[in-house]
Amino acid sequence: MNFEFTEEHKMIQQAAKDFAERELLPDVIERDEKQEFAAEHVKKLAELGLIGMMTDPKYGGGGMDTISYVLAMEEISKIDSSVAVLLSVCNSLVIWGIETYGTEEQKEKYLKPLASGKKIGAFLLSEPEAGSDATSQRTIAEDKGDYYLVNGTKNWITNANSASTYVLIAQTHPDKKHKGINALIVDKNSQGITLGPHENKMGMRSSDTHSVMFNDVKVPKENRIGEDGFGFPFAMKTLDGGRIGIASQALGIAQGAFERAVKYSKERKAFGTEISNHQSVAFKLAEMAVKIENARNLCLKAAWLKDQHLPYGIASAMAKQYAADIAMEVTTEAVQIHGGYGYVKEYHVERLMREAKLTQIYEGTSEVQKIVISRSILKD
Amino acid sequence: MKILVCISNVPDTTTKIKFVNDNKDFDATGVQWIINPWDELALTRALEIKEANATAIEKITVINVGLTAAEATIRKALAIGADNGIRINADPKDSYFVAFQLAEVIKKENFDIILCGIESCDYNGASVGGMLAELLDYTSVSAVSHLNLENNQIILKREIDGGQELISVQTPFIGIVQKGIAKDARIPNMRGIMMAKSKPLQVVEAVDSDNYTDFVGFSYPKPKAACKKIEPENVKELINLLHNEAKVL
Numbered sequence: 133m134n135f136e137f138t139e140e141h142k143m144i145q146q147a148a149k150d151f152a153e154r155e156l157l158p159d160v161i162e163r164d165e166k167q168e169f170a171a172e173h174v175k176k177l178a179e180l181g182l183i184g185m186m187t188d189p190k191y192g193g194g195g196m197d198t199i200s201y202v203l204a205m206e207e208i209s210k211i212d213s214s215v216a217v218l219l220s221v222c223n224s225l226v227i228w229g230i231e232t233y234g235t236e237e238q239k240e241k242y243l244k245p246l247a248s249g250k251k252i253g254a255f256l257l258s259e260p261e262a263g264s265d266a267t268s269q270r271t272i273a274e275d276k277g278d279y280y281l282v283n284g285t286k287n288w289i290t291n292a293n294s295a296s297t298y299v300l301i302a303q304t305h306p307d308k309k310h311k312g313i314n315a316l317i318v319d320k321n322s323q324g325i326t327l328g329p330h331e332n333k334m335g336m337r338s339s340d341t342h343s344v345m346f347n348d349v350k351v352p353k354e355n356r357i358g359e360d361g362f363g364f365p366f367a368m369k370t371l372d373g374g375r376i377g378i379a380s381q382a383l384g385i386a387q388g389a390f391e392r393a394v395k396y397s398k399e400r401k402a403f404g405t406e407i408s409n410h411q412s413v414a415f416k417l418a419e420m421a422v423k424i425e426n427a428r429n430l431c432l433k434a435a436w437l438k439d440q441h442l443p444y445g446i447a448s449a450m451a452k453q454y455a456a457d458i459a460m461e462v463t464t465e466a467v468q469i470h471g472g473y474g475y476v477k478e479y480h481v482e483r484l485m486r487e488a489k490l491t492q493i494y495e496g497t498s499e500v501q502k503i504v505i506s507r508s509i510l511k512d
Numbered sequence: 513m514k515i516l517v518c519i520s521n522v523p524d525t526t527t528k529i530k531f532v533n534d535n536k537d538f539d540a541t542g543v544q545w546i547i548n549p550w551d552e553l554a555l556t557r558a559l560e561i562k563e564a565n566a567t568a569i570e571k572i573t574v575i576n577v578g579l580t581a582a583e584a585t586i587r588k589a590l591a592i593g594a595d596n597g598i599r600i601n602a603d604p605k606d607s608y609f610v611a612f613q614l615a616e617v618i619k620k621e622n623f624d625i626i627l628c629g630i631e632s633c634d635y636n637g638a639s640v641g642g643m644l645a646e647l648l649d650y651t652s653v654s655a656v657s658h659l660n661l662e663n664n665q666i667i668l669k670r671e672i673d674g675g676q677e678l679i680s681v682q683t684p685f686i687g688i689v690q691k692g693i694a695k696d697a698r699i700p701n702m703r704g705i706m707m708a709k710s711k712p713l714q715v716v717e718a719v720d721s722d723n724y725t726d727f728v729g730f731s732y733p734k735p736k737a738a739c740k741k742i743e744p745e746n747v748k749e750l751i752n753l754l755h756n757e758a759k760v761l
Contacts, residue, residue, distance in 0.1 A: 142584070143587070143588060143700060143705045144702065144705055146588075189703075194703055196702060
């Protein structure tokens with residue numbers, strides 16, 4: 133067993149940290165307040181090669197491992213989770229899904245511009261009545277011979293407006309239930325697609341979230357990923373990797389809040405001494421540190437399993453559930469340590485706390501992760 | 513045309529400096545090492561010039577006098593975009609020693625433009641560039657804040673009292689660069705990081721040379737005085753303290 137990072141890992145971590153501090157930090161509060169998408173920052177993120185960082189270089193990606201991805205996600209999320217979620221959706225869901233299950237033609241046409249960051253992707257799974265229960269897809273992709281005719285509504289779609297390429301999960305054979313679901317690559321400019329208003333969210337407010345409505349949208353047959361009816365396993369496999377991204381995001385949020393709490397506690401004085409000298413604060417910091425370390429180990433373990441081509445679905449569910457839950461706890465304590473200052477925007481921790489909440493909800497709630505974990509324990 | 517950028521491996525600028533061995537040695541425990549910021553800006557400018565004059569610039573080499581641990585810093589320079597690296601295997605403590613080692617390597621390969629940061633942010637010697645020019649008998653220009661290649665002519669700007677000097681130089685020359693030479697240091701991109709692994713990094717053994725200086729000891733600066741906060745409405749108190757305590761009024 134080796135817990136050491138390679139020189140490349142350290143360099144990637146530092147590059148992501150430098151990028152986040154130099155480019156994202158200066159206007160993160162303002163963008164959050166105004167719900168402004170970080171368009172210029174995302175261009176730079178693409179130039180840096182963080183979008184498509186794990187994709188095979190022959191498709192324009194960086195060819196890096198999942199450990200690198202965890203490190204980069206943590207650093208970006210320490211500063212700005214609205215940007216980090218874009219990174220996660222593009223890398224873990226859209227790009228990985230097409231690279232792993234797409235045809236060569238699909239990879240040539242769609243993967244290359246996505247992996248080089250020239251285009252952004254979005255993953256359309258959730259529906260008004262199908263969130264955790266992803267089998268209940270109501271969006272229909274009717275088989276019309278050489279194309280699918282899509283009708284329905286998708287909810288909570290990250291990158292809905294900024295993306296050019298959608299990976300859509302829709303039902304083709306309702307009688308077959310989840311075995312009738314397909315995954316389709318859809319051009320966002322296709323006729324019949326309209327977006328709902330920008331969702332006014334509690335956190336990650338500068339992330340571009342909308343509902344997407346499909347009204348008689350024609351999708352060529354060659355845009356289907358995998359065999360007919362492969363959509364549900366495709367979504368589940370893709371989300372296994374997505375959980376590593378979101379777990380790393382939650383880890384970054386916790387680490388970001390923790391670092392700010394440590395710094396503040398060494399500066400702020402109360403009762404004649406820095407508050408870090410009060411055991412009530414020092415113990416909080418110790419507990420936060422242990423939780424973060426555990427979350428980091430779970431994220432890295434899941435990433436390592438994926439890199440070794442070993443089963444990682446349970447490990448990623450554990451990482452996601454634990455990291456998200458401790459992100460909520462750690463950020464809440466970080467606000468508490470900051471006292472009144474933690475409750476105002478200037479000190480960032482209230483924003484991190486709002487961001488942490490979403491990690492417990494999206495890409496499988498903490499409860500859904502527990503279903504996945506408990507089923508694996510109780511099977512046989 | 514070949515460009516050489518001399519890079520120092522220095523502690524991160526946010527490092528808390530500690531000394532050991534009766535305050536004679538810097539305590540490197542847990543220190544994160546980086547490319548000296550001025551050298552990094554020099555490298556950034558070299559890359560910008562290469563990008564703008566792809567046919568004129570054959571390659572950019574980085575060179576460092578350092579022990580094995582410095583290779584991570586050299587690899588970072590390669591990740592940022594340098595074509596190859598050279599490490600002279602020695603512990604760099606004395607400016608003359610460093611300049612002498614660099615000169616020995618440079619004599620064997622003809623570089624047209626040699627860039628050094630004006631000083632390193634560890635020992636702040638600010639002398640290697642000048643010494644190197646003397647040892648090689650090359651032209652050197654100090655405090656360069658702008659460097660450009662225009663119609664194969666090298667144009668420099670340097671800061672002088674009350675303004676700037678615009679000069680042209682013949683190659684080979686040594687540019688000792690300072691702030692302004694490039695806007696921001698580059699963050700290595702992912703492809704650059706992956707490519708850095710396979711770029712050549714040559715290790716050269718140091719030659720015998722004198723050390724003209726030796727550290728006798730280091731001391732810490734005086735701690736900053738405690739900050740007193742006065743409420744905005746309490747102007748009288750502020751004036752009183754400035755007058756009677758700080759004695760600046």
